Amino acid sequence: MTMLRRRAWVALLAVAAVPVMLLAVPAPEASARPNFQAPFPCGTAIRAESFGHAPALDIFRNPTSATEGQLLVAPAAGVVNQSYSSPAGAGNIVQINHGGGWFTTYIHLQARLVDVGDRVQRGVGIGRVGHTGETSNGVPHLHFEMAVDRNGDGRAEWGYPNNERTTPVFNGVTYGQTNSQSSQITSRNCGSAKDEFGVFRPSDGSWYTPGTVLTTNWGEPGDLPFAADLNRNGIDEIGVFRPSTGNWHTVGQIVHSNWGEPGDLPVPGDWNGDGITQIGVFRPSTGDWFTPGTVLRTNWGEPGDLPVAGDWNGDGIDEPAVFRPSTKDWFILGRTLAANWGEPGDLPVAGDWNGDGIDEIGVFRPSTRTWHKPGVVMQSNWGERGDLPIAGNFN
Template sequence: MRPFISRRSRQRGAGHPAWVSAVTAAALTVLIGGLPNLPAHGAAAMAAPNLQLPFPCGQQWRLDTWGHAPGLDMVKEPDQQGTEGATLSAPAAGTVNKSYYHDNAGNVIQINHGGGYFTTYLHLQSRAVNVGATVQQGAVIGRVGRTGPTSNNHPHLHFELGYDANGNGEASWGFAGAERVKPTFNGVSYGSANNQTYRNVTSRNCGGSVDLGVLDFYLSDDQNATGSTRPVFSYGNSPMLPITGDWDGDGKDTVSTYDPTSSRFFISN
């Protein structure tokens, strides 16, 4: 990208030291290069939501742009088994502004994340949220499916991040020239060009606490446990061991959980 040089600067350029032009060009390159995927409204890009992959923590998914970058089609790794019916989780907090059945795209959800940014989900098997619902990151919003003729009867999630450039309160999607922009999950950007594949992308949509309302509770028969039995929580296929500690330094212990399969702590707020 050529740095912007005003007409007056061009007219007087011969009188400036060479290093001035070099420093100016370098500075502009850093400024421009440091803001990837900048929408037309410039500084508004700084308000982009901090997205995580729209699936439960620890799952791995394959992301493909095919012919509609920066839109992404997502199927479950390693062999797409479990894609149909997979849990769809909100990648960031927001408010549902669309939840309906589209003639071509099937079940569709769109979430307003603020700052002009929206995420859109197509071909869903089912929708678990209605228009106006407020969701937190990690909340279940639906199930992955193959609804709508443009799914080609192949289970997958078509995902788009959009920026409301015209200010009409939504983001257009699904066609070349729509308001879709490159999404960033867990700090990594995807969807730069058509026909790109990203393998084994791991969801870090883990939230800040364990929601005991969605965990299965049972008693362990671990003979090495203290006492006859100890409570253990199950999160997916992973056992969650309860632990206590003063995690925030307030002088009070908080009951939290530890996932021994991934060496991760889940600390309740």
């Protein structure tokens, strides 16, 4: 990124005006550095170039042609303290305060997926790579800076040489120590936590995960459960779709009113990769899939199919899928996820069971009170007949 010369001159003039005694005061140290990962989904191959502005990095996808529009995810938990657009300068900009004086800044974004004040967990979508702003030179890339708030003003300086910028560290490896450095990196930003399974017990309105009571006396017989991260904080909330009223509830809140029909099956997902889960339904009678105001898919699926949604390839976007008990097959559009796996009576779930950023299928088998994924029994002797399964990151 071209240096912002005006800001550099302002900084130099400010330093020149400070008495020598003040310049001798040491800058405050930050707290221990968070365990930063690369700001790209798990397994993404990237190339980081320091060019002539180390320790800042310009980051590209491998292959470079895949850079534009690539999803960016938070490298560590934090709070968004800057999110704005500067078309004549650096374009779309996001900065995250990770606590302890540590900040990361993302520049030239195609899209900003977070607002000031948003709390984000590691692995949550924050933007998409682009080439906005005049200083991008029209080349799609992420200009990335890591910094320490040494003057205690609650933000980090960026875009020009200053004593707050520091060498980025991803997965314990330091980059950008010198100019003209090129590094090949595979992202190990593989989620902040593994998903776990749980149940809604309509008979008494209780919600459980193994070893934990999530809540009690909430929900009604006939409610259909779901779990969703509705506010991009990295934690899934429990909820229900109530077909009798067409209302969608989380604890203490109606998420959506008068939407959906009796016979619809709830299937929430992050349909656009913005890090927020949206409610959705599969309508077996027509084979249609909806979110409020949008038709996701038409004429796909059969009566008797049971829906799930998941990020099956780690790109940050969920896709609908079905389990077909009549054939024991699992499908997404255009391909078979799994063949001849599961049994009639199994209830499907999907989750990131190992924290690698990719969802896997699973089932709750009420007849044996066991939980399975292909080749593995995840839990034995847990749950009851009549329980309805959910899956998510609940902690």
